[in-house]
Amino acid sequence: MQGALVGFGTIAGGHLDAYLNTEVMDIKAVFDPLAERRKKAKLIAPRINTYSTLDDMFSREKLDFIDICSPPNTHHNYIRSGLSNNCHVMCEKPFLLFSEQYKGLLALTKSENKVVFPSHNYKFSPILRLIREIVHSEHFGQIISGHFRTFRSGHAVGVPEWNPHWRRDLNISGGGILRDHGTHSIYIACEMCRQIPTAVSCIMGNLKADQYKDTEDTVLMTLYFDHNIHFIINLSWAAGYRNTYYSIMGSNENIIVENDNLIYTKKEGEIIRKSISSEFDDPSHKSWFKGIFCDFKDVVEHQNRQLPLLKEALITTLVIECAYLSAKQGGKLINVPSMFEQLT
Numbered sequence: 001m002q003g004a005l006v007g008f009g010t011i012a013g014g015h016l017d018a019y020l021n022t023e024v025m026d027i028k029a030v031f032d033p034l035a036e037r038r039k040k041a042k043l044i045a046p047r048i049n050t051y052s053t054l055d056d057m058f059s060r061e062k063l064d065f066i067d068i069c070s071p072p073n074t075h076h077n078y079i080r081s082g083l084s085n086n087c088h089v090m091c092e093k094p095f096l097l098f099s100e101q102y103k104g105l106l107a108l109t110k111s112e113n114k115v116v117f118p119s120h121n122y123k124f125s126p127i128l129r130l131i132r133e134i135v136h137s138e139h140f141g142q143i144i145s146g147h148f149r150t151f152r153s154g155h156a157v158g159v160p161e162w163n164p165h166w167r168r169d170l171n172i173s174g175g176g177i178l179r180d181h182g183t184h185s186i187y188i189a190c191e192m193c194r195q196i197p198t199a200v201s202c203i204m205g206n207l208k209a210d211q212y213k214d215t216e217d218t219v220l221m222t223l224y225f226d227h228n229i230h231f232i233i234n235l236s237w238a239a240g241y242r243n244t245y246y247s248i249m250g251s252n253e254n255i256i257v258e259n260d261n262l263i264y265t266k267k268e269g270e271i272i273r274k275s276i277s278s279e280f281d282d283p284s285h286k287s288w289f290k291g292i293f294c295d296f297k298d299v300v301e302h303q304n305r306q307l308p309l310l311k312e313a314l315i316t317t318l319v320i321e322c323a324y325l326s327a328k329q330g331g332k333l334i335n336v337p338s339m340f341e342q343l344t
Ligand SMILES: NC(=O)c1ccc[n+]([C@@H]2O[C@H](COP(=O)([O-])OP(=O)(O)OC[C@H]3O[C@@H](n4cnc5c(N)ncnc54)[C@H](O)[C@@H]3O)[C@@H](O)[C@H]2O)c1
Pocket: 006, 007, 008, 009, 010, 011, 012, 031, 032, 033, 034, 037, 069, 070, 071, 072, 074, 092, 093, 094, 119, 121, 157, 158, 159, 162, 163, 164, 166, 180, 283, 284, 285
């Protein structure tokens, strides 16, 4: 399959590097409104054609897919535009900002005979795959609770040529750290539980003394699932250090990954402690892409996989909406509505 990158910033650089090092798919074009960014793409891969508008690219290139790596507020238009121009669509997180934007999307994929693929890359990290394998094994027992923590000393900064602090502009990002890292935590929690949350409570605010007051830098959120399972999610851009932590407690076993350390307490009481290479500290997560591209190709070939993927994206968006609502009401428990009819 031959495709194009839409937006050529930080994460697109990671995507391109991965395309150049795999034979699963290839990139033949790049669209970015900024000349400096198009020049950067050409420097890395001179054979690539670059475009300053999406329409120009669609009119001149014959593409099988587009890979959307532009800022969150552009995703909705570009997803629909890609489908309408005969392309499969992969799109970076946050896939869509508002649940109402999912309306009719499944129908559009069907009428165009194309797929959309949310690039939920943490599912493809080797360490989260290992945690999932352990948690879903029969020895682990029933999941009781989870605790995920993502602490950073500041928000990630985008390419200098555009708008490096777009993550703190509500109109572009659609929110602060909840929209950014929270997205990953929510779909991972759902995947571990193999359930969707029934309710959410959340408090949030700004702990850092900086000028970015429209978007939260710190979040404490609890996701409630059936069978009394709950997951606590702590996110902060105001921490003095970087820490990535996943802990899941089962009725028989327990697994904790903190940065590059793993502690797995087995049913018989044996404790396995290991140093691992979590790769959480590479912000572009280059090494995870081969698995993502293979899965995207698999969805193209097995379009019955479309609905679950769209549900995963929609539930992530819905939980974020409910969490913002909860925070506005001082952490009130908000039931997550069932809105899968949105998709059709
Ligand atoms: N999955 C992950 O782990 C991960 C990591 C980083 C970023 N992301 C996501 O990738 C997307 C881009 O983030 P980034 O960090 O690369 O940002 P960035 O600021 O580094 O790059 C953004 C790029 O988009 C271009 N751009 C701006 N407006 C555009 C428009 N209207 N149409 C097309 N291109 C436009 C800019 O010129 C720039 O090249 C965001 O949705 C972000 O959440 C995901």
